[in-house]
Amino acid sequence: MVNTFDWFNKWSGYTPEKIALKDAETGKTLSYAQINNAANSIAFYLKDKHQLGKGDRIAIIAENDLTQVLLFGAAQKMGVILVPINYRLAHAEVEFLLKDSASSLVLYDENCYDVHALKHKATYEPIAPFIHFVDDEGPDFSEQLLEEDPIFILYTSGTTGFPKGTMYTHKMLFWNSINTALSLVISSATKTLNCMPLFHTGGWNVLLTPVLHHGGTIIMFKKFDAEKILDSIVTEKLDLFMGVPTMLKMIAELPKFETTDIGFLNYIIVGGESMPVPLIRKYHDKNVPIRQGYGLTEVGPNLTSLHQNMAEKKQGSIGKPNFYVQLRIVDDEGKDLHRNEPGELWISGPMITPGYWQNHEASQNSIEDGWFKTGDVAIMDDEGFVFIVDRKKHMYISGGENVYPVEVERVLLQHEAISEAVVFGIPHEKWGECGAALIVKGTEISEEEIKTYCLENLAKFKVPSEIHFIDSVPKGDTGKIDRKNMKKAFMIERNLI
Template sequence: MRDTTILRAIHSWTARQPDAPALTSPDVSLTRSELATATDRAARHLASAGVRPGDRVGVLGGLSADWAIAALGAIRLGAVVCPLNERHTPFELGDVFAKLTPRVVVAAGGHRDVAEVAGKGIADPPHVLDAGTLSNIDVDVALPPLTGDPSDRVCIIATSGSTGLPKGVVYTHESLLGAFFEWSLQAPELMGARTLNVSSMSFAAGLLNGFLAPLVLGGSIVMLPKWDPQEAMSLISSERIATMAGTTIFFEQMAALPSFRDTDLSSLDVVFIGGNPVTLGLIEAWSAKGVGLRQAYGLTESLSMVTFPTVDLSVRKPESVGYGGVLTSVEIMDVDGTPCPSGTSGEIWISGPGVAKGYWDDAQLTEQTFAGGWLRTGDVGVKDDEGAIRVVGRTKDVVISGGMNIYAAELERAILELPEVLEAAVIGVDDDEFGETPAVLLRTSDAVAPERIVDHCRERLSSYKVPRYVVFRDDPLPRTSSMKIDKKALRNQYTSIPGQHSRFGRRH
């Protein structure tokens, strides 16, 4: 059996650099050896609670050292970490418990009551433990050898649910190591880098990109549990942060601060951004600070990032997400699974070492999504003559107007070019002329005439893509836990736009 696991990698770095920093949060700072001691202590505590290799261990709570140690303790035992969304209600968590059947749920940061209520009504409810006790109270239990099979499961991560009910995405040691290795080939600066983690550990961006990857690649993590743009910039400067990834809004908010101009951000070597359209203005603002924003592309099923555009490409083609990976193929396919020619849109398919092994306890959906070694993403993209990929939208985030497909992301990207527009979201609404037509929901910094929005879109897009309704909001657009705009919430809230707002364009 090949002992090629993330445990082996983390242990090797600890043996080589025991006193190097590993994990820093507002309440604790741990070296590699201190983190290893806390991990073993947590593993023994979980073993005493009956956790065995292959068991699911749920971890519930915000970004914290206790959360991280509990997760590492479960992995050390050979159990499967199931990060739980700290924003979920007991009802939602109950559905997750029923699906994943965790033996134990570790609650951090005051989430024990929610976990216990969620377990009520479940035939075999999980035992709930306090995260703080795992690393603070030692128990005398033998641990298994520090070996493992690369095909063993490491974690089951729920998708964001932006296109439907959450699905459990399964990752093994092999798939994680494959992804992390490819990252190091394309961005060698990630090796040994100090990373700022601002993402919830219940998603791939927080658990994998912001936590496990830095440890496996010999780096360290600084955690910012509650997002604050000023605090984030201060940490980048004081902790000499070398790498960071986050959704577009994080970088927009930092760039909007008066202190942005004078804050030293020169330590940043690799910055990945995505989740929402990235404007040229935002790229230029950070470029003026000597920091290149690289608009990566990926999804939970592909371990978040499968394209690594260069800084130069991001500046030349801000709408592009790169070419694909060194080891990962990213193709644009038609409905028959045939590669599309340049300039023709189709579904994005991915094949590579970091692609997940499938969905938990759902063989049918796994076959539909991962058959033939390709991950069918549900995203729509197009390649230009250079091979650079532009994400047009999601197959399920499309407005079908008069038989024509209008991808929300393309329209949103055009609207966000206007300097007054802070946020934009496009949804489809009923229309007696076209069946469905696009409406844009906006938050702006200054008053903007709706005609300006419409005229700007007419200059850049085909006439059928121009929004028929422009709706302004005072409040920020709702977002999911992963900080993506929550289209489902907006569709539920804005069901009466045609009857309450003026329509642009001819009718019949």
């Protein structure tokens, strides 16, 4: 039987010399034939040297590079599961993910992460040499895969304080690509860049995998750099670009932005959070339409899209569901609500996850009769446009990174000098939001000591920017922390609202 999930094998037959990938830093390019050959060789290597096969997990701790796409190609052929890990995480956080996923091979970038302090028992191997497999041309490697087989385990911080591994399947990959192409008009002629990190579904699945599925071209950036991104948009004459509002704000603040012509872009896709109207107008003034949307790691991720013609009229809306996406807005009993009534957003379609890795309870709590319960509060207006009115629990977004306060609080409360802690997001000029921590001391501890402790146990973007000591944490009648009023009082006191 033929492996129908092997995209590079197909495109190497149709357009073997077509450039699929280009490294923005070095200028190195890879054709579809080169990627296919390398993916075959890597698959044989992983099988022969490491005895890996379908279902085995390979963790990747690295900055964006072309090699990760080669590994993705190998995973499509042999059925191994890739576990991308944020290289900015603290060692304790990485240890948890490696143990939870039971990854037997860890591929790492020596320039951005030191694996020597990790205690997880696995084979550790530098990722860089894998790029040399592009010089090989061996036989095809093909394993029969099922659509429900995972190709990724994508970890998201959660409201429990512990990360959950979303199983992202070949089926999800396919239907997300179809939904994306129908919404954004992606084809083999599409040329774009990726600067979103590959340890997020946004890096892999907002544009990268849909464009490769359709035979287009991706310019790969290691990370976001406003000036280099703007230059690339112009020199490469891109069709579209995807970023979060913080990125687009930094690009718009460049001195040369005003004099640079980017009006040839079909549009810019915005995700992560709502884009302010003044920033939308800055791009509209340069004849660049803005397409906003909504996505989740567990579902899609490309779920809704707001047409560029409605960017200002429906500012703040996530638009309407993509072609093969169904959504409901329900009350606490799961009953459908009327228009303009706020309720929880539920989503269904062929692109929802089968569940969380080795976490049956979380899977059961999140999926009901084929509907994924997002935890986000939404309304649908009279014209069918959807608005998110409250974020998932108490999450905030700092520089495009999701931060769950309960995860930060869990780490804080493990310190013997801290008896109580409450964390929430507050406005930040550069990053959109940052964390503020209100601490009740058990014994004496300084702000600097707390920040040092946090840096040892949390990724830098999760470390609260502000730390304030208080006498007690107010609680409601049931003993629950009154987060909403605590944050409101904090914001009023500092003239933030």
